[in-house]
Each structure stands twice: as C-alpha cells, then as structure tokens.
Amino acid sequence: MTTTEENITTERASKRGGIPLWASWLIPLVLLAGLIVLFINTNPAQVSHGELPPVEDLAIQRIDVTANGFEVHVTNAGPDPVEIAQVFVDEAYWQYTITPGHTLDRLQTAVLTIDYPWVETEPHEVVILTSTGTTFGAEVELAIETPTPGGSEFLAYGLIGVYVGIIPVGLGLLWFPALRRLGRKGLGFVLALTVGLLVFLLVDTLLEAFEVAEELPRVFQGIPLVLFAAVLTWLAIVAIGSRDAVADRTSVKGRAFVALLIAIGIGFHNLGEGLVVGAAFALGEAALGSFLVIGFILHNITEGVGIAAPVTRDRPKLSWFLLLLLIAGGPAILGTWIGGFAFSPLLAVLFLGIGAGAIWQVIVEVGGLLRRDAERDGAPLVNWLNVGGLLFGIAIMYLTAFLVKF
Amino acid sequence: MSKEKSLNRRDFIKAGLFSAAGLAGAAATTYRPVPENALQPVERGDHSSHNGMGTVGSVDNEANGFDPHVMLTDWDLGVVSTMDNGQTLREYSIVAVDKEIEVAPRIFFPAWTYNGRVPGPTLRATEGDHIRVTFSNAGSHPHTIHFHGIHAASMDGIRQAGAGLIMPGDSTVYEFDAFPMGCHLYHCHAFPLKRHVHKGLYGAFIIDPDPEKYSGEERDVAISRSLGHAGYGDVNEMMMVMNGFDTNFDGDNEIYAANSIAFAYMNQPIKIRADQRQRLYLVNLTEFDPINSFHLHANFFDYYDHGTTLTPTLRIVDTISQIQAQRGILEFSFEGFESGLYMFHAHQSEFAELGWMGFFEVEG
Numbered sequence: 001m002t003t004t005e006e007n008i009t010t011e012r013a014s015k016r017g018g019i020p021l022w023a024s025w026l027i028p029l030v031l032l033a034g035l036i037v038l039f040i041n042t043n044p045a046q047v048s049h050g051e052l053p054p055v056e057d058l059a060i061q062r063i064d065v066t067a068n069g070f071e072v073h074v075t076n077a078g079p080d081p082v083e084i085a086q087v088f089v090d091e092a093y094w095q096y097t098i099t100p101g102h103t104l105d106r107l108q109t110a111v112l113t114i115d116y117p118w119v120e121t122e123p124h125e126v127v128i129l130t131s132t133g134t135t136f137g138a139e140v141e142l143a144i145e146t147p148t149p150g151g152s153e154f155l156a157y158g159l160i161g162v163y164v165g166i167i168p169v170g171l172g173l174l175w176f177p178a179l180r181r182l183g184r185k186g187l188g189f190v191l192a193l194t195v196g197l198l199v200f201l202l203v204d205t206l207l208e209a210f211e212v213a214e215e216l217p218r219v220f221q222g223i224p225l226v227l228f229a230a231v232l233t234w235l236a237i238v239a240i241g242s243r244d245a246v247a248d249r250t251s252v253k254g255r256a257f258v259a260l261l262i263a264i265g266i267g268f269h270n271l272g273e274g275l276v277v278g279a280a281f282a283l284g285e286a287a288l289g290s291f292l293v294i295g296f297i298l299h300n301i302t303e304g305v306g307i308a309a310p311v312t313r314d315r316p317k318l319s320w321f322l323l324l325l326l327i328a329g330g331p332a333i334l335g336t337w338i339g340g341f342a343f344s345p346l347l348a349v350l351f352l353g354i355g356a357g358a359i360w361q362v363i364v365e366v367g368g369l370l371r372r373d374a375e376r377d378g379a380p381l382v383n384w385l386n387v388g389g390l391l392f393g394i395a396i397m398y399l400t401a402f403l404v405k406f
Numbered sequence: 407m408s409k410e411k412s413l414n415r416r417d418f419i420k421a422g423l424f425s426a427a428g429l430a431g432a433a434a435t436t437y438r439p440v441p442e443n444a445l446q447p448v449e450r451g452d453h454s455s456h457n458g459m460g461t462v463g464s465v466d467n468e469a470n471g472f473d474p475h476v477m478l479t480d481w482d483l484g485v486v487s488t489m490d491n492g493q494t495l496r497e498y499s500i501v502a503v504d505k506e507i508e509v510a511p512r513i514f515f516p517a518w519t520y521n522g523r524v525p526g527p528t529l530r531a532t533e534g535d536h537i538r539v540t541f542s543n544a545g546s547h548p549h550t551i552h553f554h555g556i557h558a559a560s561m562d563g564i565r566q567a568g569a570g571l572i573m574p575g576d577s578t579v580y581e582f583d584a585f586p587m588g589c590h591l592y593h594c595h596a597f598p599l600k601r602h603v604h605k606g607l608y609g610a611f612i613i614d615p616d617p618e619k620y621s622g623e624e625r626d627v628a629i630s631r632s633l634g635h636a637g638y639g640d641v642n643e644m645m646m647v648m649n650g651f652d653t654n655f656d657g658d659n660e661i662y663a664a665n666s667i668a669f670a671y672m673n674q675p676i677k678i679r680a681d682q683r684q685r686l687y688l689v690n691l692t693e694f695d696p697i698n699s700f701h702l703h704a705n706f707f708d709y710y711d712h713g714t715t716l717t718p719t720l721r722i723v724d725t726i727s728q729i730q731a732q733r734g735i736l737e738f739s740f741e742g743f744e745s746g747l748y749m750f751h752a753h754q755s756e757f758a759e760l761g762w763m764g765f766f767e768v769e770g
Binding site: 085092093095102115133134135 | 458459460461462463509510511512513514515651653654656660668669755756759760761
C-alpha cells in the first residue's frame, strides 16, 4: 500500500465516524485481558489434569565459598512461587539463613548462608529441599575460598588478563614489519591463515556459548539468546560497515575498518577466555592456571597476526595499533575480573553470542579481501594457497588449544 | 567454560569423601554405671545449633494430627470385652486415609496413613487375646493390612487371599488370636509394595506375654513386660518405628527418623528418669535401604530380637542393626549415671545426619 492510499483509508475511516484510532488499538487488548480473566476463572486445562502440584524449578546460580561456609545464590526459574524448606550439605541437614525470605516468587533470587566446616580442595554437595520435598543440588567441585574483590586481587587478576590478552596480541602485532615484506602470495597466505584462525574461534566461541547456555535456567532460553545476540551483532556490524566512509574495502580506510572489526571480534572471544581463566584461578587452580596462561599466550599470538594482515599495504600509526591491541586484548582483563569475582552464566552467554556474531562478520570481510585479490589475479577463490593458509590457521589454533582445553 | 564443568578431572577426589564423616561413638568399655563425679557436667547447650547440623524451624504437630513424643507411649489397647469362651476380645478400628504430613520443618510429604498418622496406631494386646481389626479404606488406592504374627491364610492381608485388596470405600475385618508374644508390626501389602510402604502404611503391633503361661523366673519377666499388670514395676516403655521419606520420589530417602519427624527427639529430648528401667520397642520400616540401626551413647543395653523370648538374644551391646520389618526390644537403665543428654541415633552417619538422631535427657 502506498502512502497516499494509507492516508485515504485513514481519512475514510474517520469520515465515516467509525471507531476512533485509539480505540481500535485498545479493543484487542481489552478483549485479551477479559479472556485471560475468563480463562483463569474457568481454567479448561484443569479438566484434563485436575489439581496439579506446582511446577518447581530452582536454579543454583553460584556457590561462593567463604571462610565460614557457603553462600548459595539461587533463582526461582519455575512458573510458580517456591518455598525453600531445608538444606543438606554432603547428605546432612544443615542450618542456614536466607535473604530475603523462604518463599521465592518467579525469577526472584535469594542467598542462603550456610555455616559449614568445608574441607579445602575437597568436593562438597549442597542440596536444597522445597516444601514439596523436591531437591535441587549443586556441587562445589573443589572447595577453596572464593576471592573477594579487593585491591590486590583486582590487580592480580588484571595482570593475568594482561598475560592472556594484551601480551600475545601485542607480540603477534610485532610481526607487522615482517608481514609488510611478504610478497602478494605470502600475504594471501597470511590472510587465508587469518580466516582459518577466525573459523576456529567462531566454532570455539559458539560451542562455549552453548555449553554455558545449557546451564542457564530454561526460562532464560540460553541457546536462542546466543543465536539472537550473534545475529544482531552481525547485522549491526554489516550496517556500520556499509557507511560511505568505509564501504570501499579496497581503500585505506576500508582496510583499516576490517582490521578494527577483527580486533573487535577477537576482543569478544578473549573476553570469554578471560572468564575461563578467572574462574579457574578463583577455584584455586593456581598450578593449572599458570600452565593455562602460558597456553593462552601461545594460542593467542596468532590473533595479532590476524589483526595486522589486512593493513600490511598501509602505514598505520603506532597509536592506532595500540588502540587495536586494547580492543582485542583488553577484554581478557575484564573477563578475568568477571570470571574471578562474579561469574554470571547469563552475562557469559550474552558476551559469547556477541563474539560469535562479530567473528562471523570478520570471516566474511577477510574472505572478501581474499576474493578481491583472487579476482584481480584471475585465480579462483578456493585455490591451493588459500586452502593451505586456512588449514594452517586452523591447525595452529587446534594444536595450541591442547594447552588450554582441560 | 563454566566453573562446574571445567574441573571434572578432580572428580576422583569425591571417592574418598564420604568415608571420612563419622560421629563420636561411646567410649565406654565395660558395662557399668559411670560414677557421678567422674566427668565434667554435660553442657546443655542450644539444641538448635549442634555445630550447625540439623533442620531450620519446627514442625506443626497439631496440623499433622500427631506428636512424635506422644507417639512413644500412646498404646492402642482396642475396645476390650470378654467373649463367651472367656477369651479377651480386642476390637480395633483402622482407616486408611491420604494425608499430607510435615516430616521436617516446612517439608510436606503426600502420605498414605492408617488413622491419619505415620506410623499408624501402636496396637497392643496380650498373648492369646482375640484380635478383631475393622479396616476401612478411605484412601485413593486399594490397600490391605498385613500383620506379622500367626494367623489363617485368609487373614493375611494380601491380594491373593481372603478379602484381598480393599478398594477405596470398601472395608473388611481381620481376625486372629494374638501370637506369638513379642514386638511386631503391620503394614499394607498392596502392590507395588515399595510405594505402599514408603508412603506411610505401617505401624507397630506389640503382644505382651501372658504371665499365666510361664513359671518361675520367666513368669517374673513376663509380668514385668505386661502393661497394666500389678507386678509390672517401674518401667518406662517407648515405641519407635525407624522410617524414612523419599520426598522427591527418586528411590532414595531424603529424610530418616524415628516416628517420622526428622530430629524430633534431638530438638526436644525425651525426658527419662535415671532410677527407672527403660524398655524400647524398636521396629524398622525404612524403605529403600537394606538396613537401619540403633546406637545408644555412653551406655549398653540388652536386646530381644523380635521380642519373642523372655531372655535376651544379645547382651551388653550398644549398637544393633535391623533389616526391614525386623524389630526387637531394648532394655537399659541410666541408674547411677549423671544427669544430662545421652544421644541415640542410627549408626549409619548418613541416616543420623538426615534426621534419625535424638537425645535421652536423663534426670537424676
């Protein structure tokens, strides 16, 4: 319908003296409210099931280990209010206090404080019983006091983030002068390698996102959340990338934009890695943590190469590189803080979803650079050089991941 | 990625964990009263915070319609009359009803009960009495009463004999002579048995010996076990049914107790006198676990397995175990002991800490 037609229709309606516009918006809503009241009062669903016990779903979000015991953060993820009755720890009823109260409304969160003589580095199981006798349990797999965010802890975790994010990406960027001296074929190979690296990161990020999403209370719909975050991020980046200033990817600005995109995508991925490392350190995995940090340095050093690859023909300023370094590596610091002090599955799922969307668009962009180069040379996009680079990129990431997956 | 999943390699540590837990047992090595001045006075303390172990809040006995402390001694002697042949007739009335009961503070269990309580009424009779139980089923499923005792096949309370399953709304009469004397039980024998038992359809059935049937020393013992007999003496009798509740129906009990309410006798100790002889009728009706047990702190007892003998089957023990439906009589005394709290519990630490733990508060 064209605009003119629309106007005519509206005029016709008002001329006829029919229902005013505000009322035609309101009528379905009023009917809806009425039908809901009718449904609640007659409840045809009861015909088939009779009186059903309430559906209970408690999600234990986090267990903090304190000097005196445990602090259990629990959310009512079910449709009905839930009354928390008792708690047992390691199959023994244990006394607790609860704030704000025993009864949790839908999506309400409560904190249970349990004084318990936990044993360092041993597992403990906390089970919550509701008034219907339904049990919801969670395990502290390795009891060690959860760090509280203080000055020195913030510094220590920040430093780990620097090692995991900033240092490897920075070291990778130092290859920039060497990359500049590569011939056309060599550069093509490095770009293909970058695509390989990004493909690995996309798969890795998505799988991690799904894994955390599974742990979310069902009401949050974790997996759709990952997918929508990814799709929206992708579309946002496409929209930003269509602006006139950067639309031409063969221009200096266009190439710089691709490098920026790579940095952003990698930044989100490193945020996820920071979460893992922060959580591992918070659980007292100090020895494993050190190994993990060295692993991440080796694993992430290729990311610096990826960021530098699109701009090897240009002469970017040092400050511009520093900015990309901060964008790509900095989030690892934020990640270790969140992972260490306030791990939240919901936030993690969102960040990882955004990361996956960003990385996808970066693959499209770098692939575009490769295609243009191939067209210019009259070669097919999928040639042995590109496939070799792609394979090499994936292989490096896969093999160095042996050091960080456990 | 998450804290939980990333550390699965540490799972092996779990293997050694549960063996470490334990409760302090009695240290007594000989069966003799502890001198009054040998120990420091026992700190009474706050029962609600035994090192943090226990439940939060309290159970509403009134709403439940039964009180585990009253249950210790509320014998149901039936309506007594004499039959034409001179035999004593005891008539009992038992109704099966569905009822939600609070088995631990704030935890409600959809029980099936005899007379609205778990365990059902403690039926008590004398050896040789004629027993007539009118059973009505006001519940939602078919039920029976199967007595452990000597009776005709048609009175066995199983689907395949006599009145068979008693349908909701129906009733029947179970009739037999009370034999043998001892500490017995009854329970529903409808299938699936596991469900009908763990839902709460069981109770104790005590048959006192008839002193007239015994002579000499045995007669004296029989008299001391005959409730209401002139020579009964100063005995404090108690009845405990060890049971459990699978509140989430996963085939594993979340709650263990004696007489249904978790920690009932820990939060409110059973007061007993040091100068009284103690007799405990103990019945195990715990479902899902192969055995249950009883351990008394700082003292020893004599044990009469099934209560069918007048001499102990075990002497000077402080721990006994019972398989499901096994039962017996424990006799002990705190004569000469200092006043204070003496613990008793299942000596499976798990059962103890899930509710089957209590105190005798001995008063001088």
